[in-house]
Amino acid sequence: EVDRYTASTPRSAELQAEAERYLPGGSSRGTAYFAPYPFFVERADGHHVVDVDGNRYLDFMLNATTYVLGHSNDRVVEAVREQAANGLSYSTPHESQVRLAQALCERVPSVEKVRFTNSGTEGTLNAIRAARAYTGRHKIAKIEGGYHGNHEYVSVSVYAPLDALDPEEPTSVAEWPGQPPSVVEDVITLHYNDIESTERILRENAAELSCVIIEPVLSNFGYLPADGEYLARLRELTTELGLIFIFDEVQSFRLSQGGAQEQMGVIPDMTTFGKVIGGGMPVGAWGGRADLMDLFDPTDGPVVSHAGTFNANPMTMVAGLATLDQLTPEVYERMNALGDILRAKLRAVFDELDVAVQVTGIGSLFGIHFTEERIVDHRSVLRADRAMQQKLFTGYSMRAS
Numbered sequence: 001e002v003d004r005y006t007a008s009t010p011r012s013a014e015l016q017a018e019a020e021r022y023l024p025g026g027s028s029r030g031t032a033y034f035a036p037y038p039f040f041v042e043r044a045d046g047h048h049v050v051d052v053d054g055n056r057y058l059d060f061m062l063n064a065t066t067y068v069l070g071h072s073n074d075r076v077v078e079a080v081r082e083q084a085a086n087g088l089s090y091s092t093p094h095e096s097q098v099r100l101a102q103a104l105c106e107r108v109p110s111v112e113k114v115r116f117t118n119s120g121t122e123g124t125l126n127a128i129r130a131a132r133a134y135t136g137r138h139k140i141a142k143i144e145g146g147y148h149g150n151h152e153y154v155s156v157s158v159y160a161p162l163d164a165l166d167p168e169e170p171t172s173v174a175e176w177p178g179q180p181p182s183v184v185e186d187v188i189t190l191h192y193n194d195i196e197s198t199e200r201i202l203r204e205n206a207a208e209l210s211c212v213i214i215e216p217v218l219s220n221f222g223y224l225p226a227d228g229e230y231l232a233r234l235r236e237l238t239t240e241l242g243l244i245f246i247f248d249e250v251q252s253f254r255l256s257q258g259g260a261q262e263q264m265g266v267i268p269d270m271t272t273f274g275k276v277i278g279g280g281m282p283v284g285a286w287g288g289r290a291d292l293m294d295l296f297d298p299t300d301g302p303v304v305s306h307a308g309t310f311n312a313n314p315m316t317m318v319a320g321l322a323t324l325d326q327l328t329p330e331v332y333e334r335m336n337a338l339g340d341i342l343r344a345k346l347r348a349v350f351d352e353l354d355v356a357v358q359v360t361g362i363g364s365l366f367g368i369h370f371t372e373e374r375i376v377d378h379r380s381v382l383r384a385d386r387a388m389q390q391k392l393f394t395g396y397s398m399r400a401s
């Protein structure tokens with residue numbers, strides 16, 4: 001499979017070799033890195049990307065779930081073009097920011113006020129900062145195996161291998177050498193969907209904990225939705241213990257106008273966003289209860305600082321607005337129904353091929369794990385066959401060409 005992939009992507013191979021001279025591993029991103037090298041894109045349209053060798057692919061990644069209307073949607077491109085002619089960014093506010101904020105506040109149950117950033121990473125960073133400032137406590141709790149961006153305090157036990165984990169207890173493990181031990185100590189990890197141990201750990205640490213951050217649909221586990229009962233219990237517990245409950249909806253916001261929280265009926269104190277809300281431009285945001293968000297109010301000097309030259313830049317805001325404008329309830333309904341069909345068909349194909357597989361996901365989000373074991377958490381994901389994942393990537397890329 002790999003040989004056939006390399007045979008159909010010679011220009012990508014050349015570019016990769018050149019790229020490696022200037023960029024570690026050839027790129028600033030690793031999302032779609034599979035050996036021997038990723039294919040280089042020349043252009044994209046609708047739901048296809050075309051590589052530099054002219055191979056056309058059906059794009060299931062859509063820049064890590066960013067695009068709900070396909071690449072280069074007409075109205076988004078028009079909005080960006082129009083804005084570009086009037087300036088790319090300014091020092092003072094532009095109305096587009098107000099409109100996008102309004103759309104989020106109107107759509108998402110937990111969001112009374114919001115602030116924009118340029119990445120989901122900055123969104124979670126600032127939501128956590130708000131929780132700390134509000135509670136005056138410094139520890140945070142996250143799910144073992146959960147990804148919330150690339151900053152220090154969420155880079156604990158994201159990809160930690162099985163042999164680094166305590167067999168019984170959720171374990172906090174540094175993601176790279178030299179991470180301060182204090183960071184690892186300050187990040188408490190929880191087992192996904194395990195109410196009993198989660199409750200015990202939160203109670204034990206409550207005096208020092210500021211917040212619990214969780215994806216209601218956990219992307220690293222193949223978009224595995226949290227049990228309704230687990231989320232509801234977390235909501236009760238965080239309220240009882242005075243912790244801020246944060247939903248990371250950077251990806252799950254593509255499930256409905258109000259995100260996963262609307263679908264699942266559990267309303268957090270704060271929510272983080274990215275991807276879809278910027279229509280394909282760099283974006284992030286966090287929003288929530290007004291009393292938490294007002295910590296950042298600059299009127300009398302903010303209690304908590306959140307600065308950024310390109311925060312809420314109009315290019316991103318207009319692209320986001322042009323996207324959300326088109327995302328009616330009917331669009332979500334159709335998208336989610338297509339997701340159900342895709343998962344059912346994938347299961348049928350793997351059944352027919354007699355390959356042991358778990359197809360996970362909800363709505364338009366899906367994951368494939370090569371294992372017989374039901375996927376329930378980080379550890380079950382780790383036990384799946386990674387080599388098969390690699391084959392799927394190169395095999396699919398090859399067949400699509």
Ligand code: PMP
Pocket residue numbers: 064118119120121122124147148149150215219248249250251274275283284
């Ligand atoms: N949280 C989740 C759940 C994500 O999936 C991502 C990005 N994949 C982030 C946070 C970070 O967003 P960004 O890549 O824009 O920094």
